Amino acid sequence: MSDRVTEHYRNLSNNYDELWSYSPEFIAAMAQAICDRLQAKTSDRIVDLGGGTGLYTKAIDRLLQPDNKITCVDPSSEMLDRVNSERIETCCQDAVIFTEEPGNYNKVLLKEAIHHIPEKARLFENLYRQLPTGGIFLLILLPPTIEYPLFTAALQHYEKSQPNYQDLVAQLETANFKVETAFVDFPAAIDRDRYLNMVKMRYMSLFRHFSDGEIAAGIEEIKEKYPDTILTFNDRFVFITASK
Numbered sequence: 719m720s721d722r723v724t725e726h727y728r729n730l731s732n733n734y735d736e737l738w739s740y741s742p743e744f745i746a747a748m749a750q751a752i753c754d755r756l757q758a759k760t761s762d763r764i765v766d767l768g769g770g771t772g773l774y775t776k777a778i779d780r781l782l783q784p785d786n787k788i789t790c791v792d793p794s795s796e797m798l799d800r801v802n803s804e805r806i807e808t809c810c811q812d813a814v815i816f817t818e819e820p821g822n823y824n825k826v827l828l829k830e831a832i833h834h835i836p837e838k839a840r841l842f843e844n845l846y847r848q849l850p851t852g853g854i855f856l857l858i859l860l861p862p863t864i865e866y867p868l869f870t871a872a873l874q875h876y877e878k879s880q881p882n883y884q885d886l887v888a889q890l891e892t893a894n895f896k897v898e899t900a901f902v903d904f905p906a907a908i909d910r911d912r913y914l915n916m917v918k919m920r921y922m923s924l925f926r927h928f929s930d931g932e933i934a935a936g937i938e939e940i941k942e943k944y945p946d947t948i949l950t951f952n953d954r955f956v957f958i959t960a961s962k
């Protein structure tokens with residue numbers, strides 16, 4: 719993980735869950751969609767790679783109540799400190815290094831973290847090697863364009879830097895996975911002041927590329943563009959299901 723990304727998540731760790739939990743219903747609906755695509759069973763051994771604070775690791779655990787503890791893997795010790803659950807095992811490691819070693823797991827989730835991993839092909843090869851036949855790797859990321867109520871420069875930065883899901887599908891197929899792709903929509907409604915505070919707190923890692931002045935100007939731009947007190951938008955995710 720680069721120093722700037724490490725610092726970003728160190729600064730964000732205390733507020734991450736509050737900033738990223740649009741609503742309990744959103745978390746529960748996402749957890750359900752994840753379990754469906756993973757074809758999750760109570761006997762599964764699940765790993766949440768780049769699981770951060772365990773926001774979704776814990777939501778999956780609540781929903782599925784698996785026999786075995788889910789492992790939340792993340793290189794940020796500050797993010798992992800927030801997991802704080804006896805039901806979740808934590809492992810402070812980079813995803814590529816974690817998957818290099820043999821592990822006893824058959825379902826793997828990686829949600830909104832692939833943009834931080836430069837060695838994607840190596841990660842996919844490792845996962846294919848480690849998973850048993852019938853194992854599933856679920857990769858979740860945002861699509862090439864997003865409908866978030868953000869300022870223009872932030873959206874442009876996002877579009878330039880977000881990995882394209884089609885490239886990831888090709889890399890997963892090269893690693894021998896059988897791949898299915900789906901777009902999953904979650905309608906989001908959020909109080910505008912709360913959202914502006916999320917931007918001020920740099921809730922997305924792309925905001926680390928903007929100065930305090932640029933963020934302040936961006937917030938003014940959002941206020942002008944979106945005068946309503948409640949912001950509604952479609953939060954669309956790409957779900958890439960890679961099966962061995």
Ligand SMILES: C[S@@+](CC[C@H](N)C(=O)[O-])C[C@H]1O[C@@H](n2cnc3c(N)ncnc32)[C@H](O)[C@@H]1O
Nearest residue numbers: 719727768769770794797812813829830831834
């Ligand atoms: C946007 S957060 C997503 C956290 C969680 N998956 C979720 O959806 O709430 C991105 C996470 O990726 C982690 N990360 C960054 N580089 C990583 C790497 N090389 N391997 C695994 N995780 C990484 C960060 O520490 C952070 O916790």
